[in-house]
Amino acid sequence: MLQPTRFFLAAALAWSAAIVRADLKAGDPFPSLAAAGLSGPLPATERRVVLVDFWASWCGPCKASFPAYSKLQSDYANRGLVVVAVSVDENAAAYERFVKNLHPQFVTVHDKAQQLVRQVKVPTMPTCYVIGRDGKVRFVHQGFHGEDSARELRQEIDTLLAESAPPS
């Protein structure tokens, strides 16, 4: 039987663990994009490798990441990669202006009500999730760090594309 001191210590640890943010991590299933109330056309993502990026027009590194994601999408589209960029902008005009100026070569959708981002609880802006063919998060990238991020993403996408799709 636990002594009172140890009991309360264990209880305090459990409590403190509960109040820490529950971020989405590798191995967790990614929430359904279709059920998140996103505005904009969603591509087919079933049994595909998906890169979901959370961005905002007011975030500098997000802007820097767009050309890299465009390159990834064009290089890997034939092999089954889908890039979906989710804007968390509260200002719809800012979202539209940003997309119009940057001409991304991938799908951009708007989470105007910030429903999906609240569900995912991104730790920083931008954050991108690389999701395997089974719909589970395999890699999480916090921030965008130029060539280093692009190189890591390519390695991870190569790995995931080489994996066979789970039986339907």
Added chain:
Amino acid sequence: MKANPFRPFLAALLGALGLAVLGGCANAKLVRVQPWERATLADYTMNPARDPLATVNAEHVYFSRESASGGRGVGGSGCGCN
């Protein structure tokens, strides 16, 4: 040496006090600005060094008067990006 009979109660009291303190950390009324809610903080008007010429002048004054240089500001604005 005889054991203190009140020791379990003191330990329980200490534990309860600890839980109360941690409970304060979990108070839902605390405002936590989440990373996706920082549009206003990232706005240009939130940057205290909006005038580059004034910033350079101030830096020059500090350097001339105090031989102090650098140590001002951090990367990025209030958006918390990276």
